[in-house]
Structure formats: C-alpha cells, structure tokens
Amino acid sequence: MFKDLLRYPIIQAPMAGGASTPKLAAAVSNAGGLGFLAAGYKTAAEMKEEINQTRRLTEYPFGVNVFVPGNEVIDESAVAAYRAKIENAAKSVGATIGNGVVDDDDWVNKLTVLKEVKVDLVSFTFGCPESSVLRELQSTGALIAVTVTNLEEAKKAAGAGADVLCVQGIEAGGHRASFENRSEDDHGLLELIRMIKNELELPIIAAGGLMHGKDIAAVLAAGAMAAQLGTAFLRCPESGASPVHKAALNDSRFVQTTVTRAFSGRRARGLVNEFITENGHAAPAAYPHVHHMTKQMRKAAGEKGNPELMALWAGQGHKLSREKPASELVELLMEELKGERFAGMEIRELSMNESAPMHLLLLADPSRDMVEDYLAKGICFIAERAKQFLGVYVLLQKGTDTMEIKNIAVDENHHGKGIGRHLMEHAIGQAREQGYKKLEIGTGNSSIGQLALYQKCGFRIVGVDRDFFTKHYSEVFYENGIQCRDMIRLSRSI
Template structure:
C-alpha cells in the first residue's frame, strides 16, 4: 500500500465494494466484510471491487463459533425482548447457530486469491492458513491480547491485527468471554516486545494524529472503521450515520445485548435496558435480534439498533472516502 491506512471490515452492511475500492484508489487498503454473507454474496462483492480498483484489498471472515448454550437461558431472554421486536412489527428470531458458510468461503477465497484474508473471532488451523498463502494471499489474524497473538503467529499468520478496547463493533477475541481488556497502545507495545511480526493497530482511531501514534508505537499500519462510517460510500444506514452526531447519544459501552458477543456501540435504550440480561450466546442472540435491528433501521428508530461505534466516534466526519483519506494524510504530515 502507498499509505499505512486501512479501512476496517465492518460486517452488517457498512463495508461496501465502493468504499473499499475508493480507499484503495486513494493509496490505502480497503476491506470487505464477509461476515453474515453467503459465499456467493462474498464472491459478488469481491468481483465488484475488482472492477472498481486494480489495487490490492482485503476480505475479512468470521471463524465459526462452537458455543453450546442452555436453551432455557435463550428462552428467558426471548421473553424479555419480545415486546421490543413487536414494537417494530416483527418477532424475535430463532436462536440458531451456524458456521456462516465457512467452508464455502474458504474455498472461494483460495480460488480468487485476494491480497489479504483476515480472520476475526478465532485463528484457523495452520492447514487453512497455509492453503490461503499458497493461493497468493497474506493472512491476518485479529487478536485482543498477547496469548492470542502467540497462537496466531504459531499457526503461521503473516500479519496480526491488534484490536484495543477502544474499538467499535465486536471484540475480536478468540473465545466469547471477558478477556483482559487492554488499551490499543499498551497492546501494540506488548506484542511488539515479544513477537517479530508485522502488526496492524485498530481501536478508536479517527485522525492523522491517532495514526501517527500507533505507527510510532510499532504498528505498520492503522485500521479505521468508525472514521469511515459517515462516508457516502459506506453502507451504514442513515439512522446509524445520524446517531454518530446526535447529541442524545453521549457515550459508548461494550455489551452482549444485540448479539450475545461483546461489542462496543452507542448507548441507546435497548443497550441500557438489556445489557445485564443478555446471555453469553453468539450467534444465537444475533439471530434473535437481527430482524428487529434491521426493521428499526428502516424505520429510523435508533433506540433499537446496534449502533456500533468506537470511542472516538464524536470525531467522525461526513466526507467522501477519498477526501477523508486526503484529510488523514494532511494530519499525519502535520504531526
């Protein structure tokens, strides 16, 4: 890449081929998010991105969950949130587990040989990493602590993506539990001290000053997600974009309320009311609340949406992605 700026993969629709390609054409690296999509949908987005740019880009994949959850716990949560779903004219979804079309996605990625394949929620077995590398892809693993970083390097990862506690959206942790949360600069420093592997830094980064800080700490690139949410190329809903500058949303918090997995978002009514009741149950809870969140977005009711955002969300800017890239570079040069 020309510049050490990466547009984060944001599952759920925010990451689009146009956003990824625009960032690539501006000298950074854009990412597509394969999470919650079928293999065919992922392939379609990859091919569209290839039509929009001849520069390298990445694709992020969720490692499947193997959680076993007590049905009684899920039923209890269903009863609590049913009235919220009904308020927008839907029912709570079935509490199911799936592999997010894992096998087909890996096969497709080996065939298409994208520049970077990154993984979240775990580390694939070494065989899969080697097969992707042999197909021409660099493999990046998202990590949230030093133990995960060690596992990823041992498995053969080319790159680590260190995710600090400041990050918006889901925690990338290998296990669905409360890890020892660490700030981004601390995490980058710990990994840099022990492991000799290129590292991307992610977590609440919003401007050129933030990028310069993580590069100085030892990262080779900075990954920004929330910073790109308000770009017109972003697929985030209008309600989500508006919430980032709505004065009623004054802080972020980490919650399991929307998906059963820890994730940082703007504190709205649903998060505040159901955070303590939400079970550790991913992707079961994700499927339970999915339709409610979708329809709430369509009806512009942000109090029932998962408004994923990093801690620096107040510094987000409503700019075309190419202009935002230009601003970030100007800010970096002025440091």
C-alpha cells in the same frame, strides 16, 4: 510482504452488517489506503460477487475479512429468558424475535471461494483457523491477518502462521474479536501493541478508536505498521451504514459507547441506546444465537428510523468521525499524519518502479567502492561531469519521456550541500537538450527551504517514496553517513 500492500499506512476496517461496501473498499484503495470487504453474515456467493465488484472498481489490493465459526456451549435457559425479556421490544417495531440458531457463516464455501479468486489479504475475526487453512490460502498468494485482542491470542495467531496481526484495542467499535466469547481480557490499544511487539516480530495493524491522522501517527510511533479505521469511515457516502446509524454517530443524544452482548450474544461496542440500557446486563454469551434473535427487530427499527432498537456500532471517539468522501478522508488523514502542508501541493505516496533500468548516474567524487557497488547493481554512470553536480545523482530511466534526478550528498565533504538553484537550472537545461518532456527530481532529507527553492524553479511535489533509500541502498548510504528515510519527488514540465 504485508508492507508491499501498503501505500499509505491506512486500512479501512472491515465492518460486517452492511457498512463495508465494494464502493468503500475501492475508494479507499484507489486513494492510497487499503480497503476491506467484510464477508461476515454474507454467503460465499455474495462475498464472491463483492470481490468481483471491487475488482471492477480498483486495480489496487484490498482485503477480505471472514468470521471464524465458534462452537460455544450455550446456556439454553439464559437464552430463553433473554428471548422473553426482549420480545416486547421487537413487537414495538412490528417484528418478532427470531430463532436462536447456530450457523457457521458459510465458512467452508468462503474458504473455497477465497482460494479460487486469490485475494491479496484475508483477515480473520473471532478466532484463528488451523495452520493448514492459513497455509492453503497463503499458497494462493494471500497474506493472512488474524485479529487479536490480547497477547495470548497474538501468540496463537503467530504460532498458526499468520503474516500480520490486527491488534484490536478496547476502544474499537463493533464486535470484540476475542477468540473466546466469554473472554473479557480487554486492553487499551497502545498497551496491547507494546505487549505484543515485546514478544512477537509480526507486523502489526493497530485498530480501535482511531479517527485522526495524529492517532495514526501515534500508533506508528508505538510500532504499528498501519492503522485500521472503521468508525472513521462509517459516515463516508460510500459506506453502506444506514442513514439512522450515520446520523446517530454525530447525534448529541448519544453520549457514550459501551461494550454489550445485547444484540448478538457476543461483546461489541456501540452507542448506548434504550435496548442496551434495558437488556445489556441480561444478554447471554450466545453467538450467533442472539444475533439471529434480534435480526428482524434491528432491521425493522432501521426502516422505521428508530435508533433505540438498532445496533449502532461505534468506536470510542465516534464524535470525531467525519462525513467526507472516502478519498478525501484518506488524503486528510495523511495530511494530519504528516503534520505539514506544503502550500498548494498535493502529496501522494508513490511506489518506485523497481524494474525500470537506471542508465545514467552522475556521482560527485565517488569512492572506488561506491563505483564498484553501483556497477555491481547494473547501473552505468558518468563520473567525469559530476563535479558540477555537487553531490547529486542523476538517474535516467530509458524508454520514458521523463528524466529523473536523485539528489544526495555523498560524503563528509559534500554533506547536505543540496541542489542549488544553478544546479537545478543546469539540470533543466540538460534534460531539455536531451529531449525529455518532464524532469523529476527526488530529494531525501530536504528542508522546507530546499523545497521552497525547488518550487521557485518550477517544480511541484508529486509524491513521497517512503523508505526508498533505506530499503534500496541502506548499506551504501548509511556507511557514508547519509540519512535518507523518505524521498520527496518533484516534477516539472520542460
């Protein structure tokens, strides 16, 4: 399931052309997000090497994005006219306009490599491959995301068997992922999420102009499962974007972005510079022809530090991109997303160790049904001492040095009684007696006051298990009127 790839709902967008490096992808994945490599413009061999590099840098999942080759019918005379129009610009930086050739971006070889190296997530841009292609990749264990810009494309991707939709709003920097180059059916991100959610069940990754944790909160509220941020990561030290490009994102001379075919022959959003202003209106729909034609000019301009002849891809809101190491940016986005800081505490999303057996369960006055339910789940329990615990579950994981307590109020008599100070002290004493070195408690639905109490008892917050209870015990707990969406994990040495 796509959800299983996510610790944080933050995905670093694949940015072809150099920005997305193995270092960036790994840093994001290590920090709790999901990093992405961008295979576009690279050979299959280069892509493979980047996948291997990334794997050396992180043990966590990351994605690989691939461009789907098109077969457009182009207007040769328009391309020739455009060549004539832009020749002087190229000359001005000592470059020439290249041949407007067609290529398939090493498509077949990339698919072969992806099947061979078995990645966790493959996303596609500029179209949706045949179902058979998706199925072959899926059979290697990969999940498939298809980038879509309107409802019609989303339906095609769903029909072809995609696992996830990457929904790209008009705000997004870089290339529009439209299946057809000539499509100009642009949608604001929020509206597009709504239209797609209204008709399709697939999980949604929201992309386009997202810079701040509150933007992520917004797309999650709209129903997306994760947010994909590109421009927000461009200025990270791990990003391979050129220094000129990085500087331009925050340069007051660039006040606006626009969507243009000027650089590649396909619509893409970038900072408005001289090249776009002079040539944007004349650029033909001819991809990748125009990309190849302007390649040398862009490279030469970058080397000369001239932003006016470069493709300065940028999403709307680029001024709010932040120059920070990727791991710090991910943490900051999460803090902004959560909207609450607990003084001096680090909050980290943890994944539950689902395979660890739970050996001891203390229940406060459990009903017969609950007891049977737990027995059926293979959990041993001791109920007789439970009265002292006032609605607290204690679960011990064998074979670790950690004793773990989960705290839940169980029925209407015990609703929200929480885990008082005396109880915490009792638990600490008990864990110490039993030779544990660390005591962890998990608490759902805690108020700030409860958390403050745990702090007073020497605990610090080490993480949040999102949806733990909903996922694992929803039938049991919801029936008993318990609402536990997140489990906050606290830890102390004993």
